[in-house]
């Protein structure tokens with residue numbers, strides 16, 4: 263489904279990604295771990311199309327099509343979804359209006375009828391229940407004043423509404439209490455399917471108990487330096503990153 | 516030294532003799548005082564950003580005839596008074612005879628009432644700051660006088676539709692005077708619209724005089740066309756414990772100027788001024804507000820937002836004057852501005868003069884651009900860039916639009932604003 267070959271990317275002239283190679287097939291769940299500042303969010307943002315980052319080399323294809331040629335909104339419509347590490351607060355745009363606009367943009371792209379306010383309200387209420395978010399949150403500004411955990415649940419809610427082909431979850435587990443972690447994991451597991459892939463960035467093995475990955479990769483210094491099965495996560499938890507020849511806080515490798 | 520440009524004498528000849536004698540006399544007196552009215556230039560402090568947009572040709576001095584299409588088709592959820600080119604059109608107006616409430620065109624006032632009005636007309640304004648109110652005083656041909664007796668409550672909003680019919684060049688001088696008795700209540704909606712496309716000047720004055728405990732809400736929508744230069748002034752006098760609330764929504768044009776002056780003369784008076792301005796293309800809009808805290812224990816709260824796209828130009832000047840005896844005044848002024856293009860210009864200036872020592876006075880002004888992170892967040896959900904821009908731009912003023920108390924006006928404003936932004940972001 264997603265194929266990343268020798269991807270290099272920079273921000274403000276500084277190279278962050280230094281040759282990423284990764285193949286993700288439909289139905290698979292991949293976890294990416296790695297020290298702070300190693301480029302995990304950068305990779306996520308580059309895939310979603312944030313043009314603050316410049317791709318200097320390499321290629322990325324989604325089902326054979328060049329992803330890097332597409333605008334951010336086109337990528338989303340083709341099925342890329344990024345759950346942000348730091349979801350953005352947008353006062354003045356209600357969550358409901360935001361979600362409906364997004365869902366309708368997607369439906370329009372697929373040639374489906376747009377949903378009217380009442381239809382969408384019904385759907386939104388169901389999905390908000392699924393992520394254990396009070397429907398009152400629909401009326402508030404997008405992420406406005408949401409707690410860290412509420413923001414993460416709102417991201418998963420969006421994934422459930424938009425039904426992406428590839429969901430990239432950037433630390434969707436961080437800052438969650440135990441119950442919320444369960445809710446979010448259930449949401450992600452509900453997304454798992456034969457024709458969908460999930461790429462999740464995490465620092466914690468505990469998430470991987472809930473969402474069992476097929477592959478675990480270690481990203482350090484802008485490169486994937488090790489890949490393995492889920493046991494790699496356990497090993498990392500036990501030994502830290504030093505074992506792989508990098509310091510825990512190494513960002514320059 | 517170059518001589519200062521003067522208002523052309525062509526502008527000194529009022530038309531329309533239907534006014535009662537005391538008002539005709541007043542108008543004449545004011546016209547003679549106008550003989551040497553200088554036109555604002557770059558050097559005129561309160562016009563320095565806007566004088567270049569003022570283009571008065573002699574043929575614009577002609578009074579526009581009070582005829583043409585009426586705003587009849589406009590259905591309003593309330594009472595309605597229609598003015599065309601500054602003259603009331605009774606056939607198009609609908610309002611009942613209500614106890615304790617007088618709604619009369621200036622032309623229909625009897626001599627005694629006209630005399631009483633003549634004594635008050637202009638008294639709410641500082642004409643040195645709103646020079647063009649003088650021109651209106653010399654030229655108005657009709658007007659609307661609204662008087663609420665003590666305790667009277669107008670049960671529905673009163674819409675005053677000021678339509679300018681610009682089939683030929685000329686000018687119109689709409690005028691409103693509201694006298695709100697003790698503890699009376701009123702919501703007034705002024706809608707300025709236009710038809711036709713000849714070059715015209717619309718020069719308005721609206722005055723509110725609030726007695727003790729009166730409660731007045733004023734909504735002003737400026738939606739005139741690209742051929743209209745609009746210079747308006749609103750004066751508000753507030754007595755003890757009265758409450759005034761203003762919501763102005765303005766769309767840019769070749770020249771748009773609104774002066775809003777509030778004097779808090781009685782203790783415990785409160786005023787709240789909200790304003791939204793949007794400009795695009797080469798449009799202009801200039802809001803000058805002024806709040807005088809004359810008495811003690813008064814509150815003022817002012818929130819204005821400007822959004823300027825393309826090569827347009829928005830100006831906000833907010834003056835707060837806290838007089839020596841106005842102890843325990845509470846004044847809060849906030850102006851936020853959004854620049855949608857590098858070619859657009861926004862000038863914002865707070866002017867604070869504080870002569871009392873025990874006061875709270877806060878002010879803030881910012882000029883920013885659309886937040887790229889927010890745009891990215893929206894488009895990453897499949898929302899088109901243009902729609903994302905529209906959503907975020909609306910969000911910038913949404914808080915103020917939501918506060919417009921009359922639902923139909925709020926919806927009109929919202930729809931017009933969103934059309935405006937769709938247009939703004941067309942090429943983007």
Ligand SMILES: Nc1ncnc2c1ncn2[C@@H]1O[C@H](COP(=O)(O)OP(=O)(O)OP(=O)(O)O)[C@@H](O)[C@H]1O
Pocket residue numbers: 273274278296297298299300301302303304305314347513
């Ligand atoms: N907009 C930016 N401007 C400058 N530097 C940036 C920018 N964005 C990211 N960086 C730098 O790129 C490097 C990688 O950052 P990134 O956010 O991808 O790390 P990460 O692996 O997600 O870390 P964490 O685990 O802390 O979330 C860091 O050194 C960061 O400071």
Ligand SMILES: [Mg+2]
Pocket residue numbers: 302303304347432433
């Ligand atoms: Mg990160």
